[in-house]
Amino acid sequence: MSTDLHELLRSLRVWDPEVTRLPSFDPTTAPAAPLPLFTEWFAAAVAAGQTEPHTMSLATSDESGRPDVRIVMLHGADETGWFFASHAGSRKGRHLIARPCAALGFYWPVLGRQVRVRGPVSAAPSEEAQGDLHARSTGALAAALTGRQSEILGSVEELARASESAWERARNEPEAPVPSWTLYRLRPQEVEFFQGDEARRHVRLRYRSTEAGWARELLWP
């Protein structure tokens, strides 16, 4: 029996009160810079039981300006930027060489919250990337050692063979270097916080980097 996609879509709700608690958000009480608010919202998402709150959409564009998007993990955020890691030779890595700008999107449905971050991207020093990788799990190192991300794969058997030897190396050599593994820093020029509201009076607060510091402005939903 085939699925009726349209019927299924119509049957779904956003912010079902059974699973979503929409907190109120008063933008007049928001801090002067976006990082403390991001940290507060991130912690609230974790506390509310949001699954995988540290995954985010990463949008890049190719040299012709054609956009692309995929999910990556957030590796950290501080006053210098938001961090993620990947292979320099992957599609996104090639995009970031051609056009070193990106956007991140977080969605934490248990609280009806979205955060968007945009800005220029640069690669952190290689020692930082290797240190970040080696502080992660054996699986993360094995995946990085498998390499060849975004290349055409001939068969699943080929991947299984490469992955098995990568796992073996990761177990025996937990500090194995992965030269293509890159820690990227996105320096925020704009950070937008979106709080969903049941009456659809969603609150959108945008921080915009200016020479005088962070400007804060509300946006129509």
Ligand SMILES: Cc1cc2nc3c(=O)[nH]c(=O)nc-3n(C[C@H](O)[C@H](O)[C@H](O)COP(=O)(O)O)c2cc1C
């Ligand atoms: C939950 C989740 C987390 C992921 N985290 C990463 C990550 O941190 N780094 C990464 O390179 N790919 C990660 N991926 C895989 C990417 O989505 C993507 O398939 C891969 O990076 C290749 O993308 P590209 O061809 O655009 O370069 C993750 C995928 C999922 C579903």
